[in-house]
Amino acid sequence: MATYNKNDPASIQNMFNSIANQYDKTNAVLSFQMHKRWNRQLVQQVLSKQNPHNFLDLCCGTGDIALNYLQKAPNSCQAYLVDFCSNMLTCAKDKMSKNGISNHQIQYVQADVQELPFSNESMDCATMAYGIRNVKDPSKCIREVYRVLKPGGCFGILELTQPKNNLLKMGHRFYLRSVLPVLGRWLTSNQDAYSYLQNSIQTFIAPAELEKIMHRSQFIETRSIPLLGGIATIIIGNKPKGS
Numbered sequence: 001m002a003t004y005n006k007n008d009p010a011s012i013q014n015m016f017n018s019i020a021n022q023y024d025k026t027n028a029v030l031s032f033q034m035h036k037r038w039n040r041q042l043v044q045q046v047l048s049k050q051n052p053h054n055f056l057d058l059c060c061g062t063g064d065i066a067l068n069y070l071q072k073a074p075n076s077c078q079a080y081l082v083d084f085c086s087n088m089l090t091c092a093k094d095k096m097s098k099n100g101i102s103n104h105q106i107q108y109v110q111a112d113v114q115e116l117p118f119s120n121e122s123m124d125c126a127t128m129a130y131g132i133r134n135v136k137d138p139s140k141c142i143r144e145v146y147r148v149l150k151p152g153g154c155f156g157i158l159e160l161t162q163p164k165n166n167l168l169k170m171g172h173r174f175y176l177r178s179v180l181p182v183l184g185r186w187l188t189s190n191q192d193a194y195s196y197l198q199n200s201i202q203t204f205i206a207p208a209e210l211e212k213i214m215h216r217s218q219f220i221e222t223r224s225i226p227l228l229g230g231i232a233t234i235i236i237g238n239k240p241k242g243s
Helices: 008-029 033-045 064-072 085-100 138-148 167-188 192-202 207-216
Strands: 054-058 078-083 107-111 123-127 149-162 220-227 234-236
Touching: 008 033, 008 085, 008 149, 008 167, 008 192, 033 064, 033 123, 033 138, 033 149, 033 220, 033 234, 054 107, 054 138, 054 149, 064 078, 064 085, 078 085, 078 234, 085 234, 138 207, 149 207, 167 192, 207 220
Parallel strands: 054 078, 054 123, 078 107, 123 149
Antiparallel strands: 149 234, 220 234
16 A cells, blocks of 8 residues: 655655556546636636747646647747656657647656746746645745746646535535545556545645735735635736836
């Protein structure tokens, strides 16, 4: 039995490497395809009007967010896809190739999102989907994003969260505890990974607290957008133009 803990980054890295090849199929089943709509909504919130511009996708996984973004962005957009797991980056490269996204637009970077290998004020916008709750120090990650964003840049986080409505919360809790691990085992042969997912959602800070962290990290105009009753949430913040 594997033990996954975000305070042990190597264990998280091993977990995501082990499920990378089944990640897209599993997400589709576990979210009932809702993640595709959520991903589009995140991209709509952060899509830069600058031409050209640099786009940063953190915890990029298999590249769903980046693909969605690049299909809407001008050809002059340069994308930087960052993930801790080499297998996820390999899947992302394959996805871009199959969808006709030219490689010259994209750089794939294996790195820790708490220590980004980019210059100050080098990115126009950034996204992070389903990743912040797996990071050991979310505040440090958010400060790093602030550092690499240009003044006026936008940062959007999409995360799985707990609904506030009591009835919806009961159903959500049952799904996480009883259904998700079983489906995860069936789809990936790694029940432990989806037991970790269940625990990570239930123990992660509320969207309001994450928004406060963004504000303390000097982001302005922060806001939260609940999706499907709060089962997922988008948190947005902007770097001041005069910073």
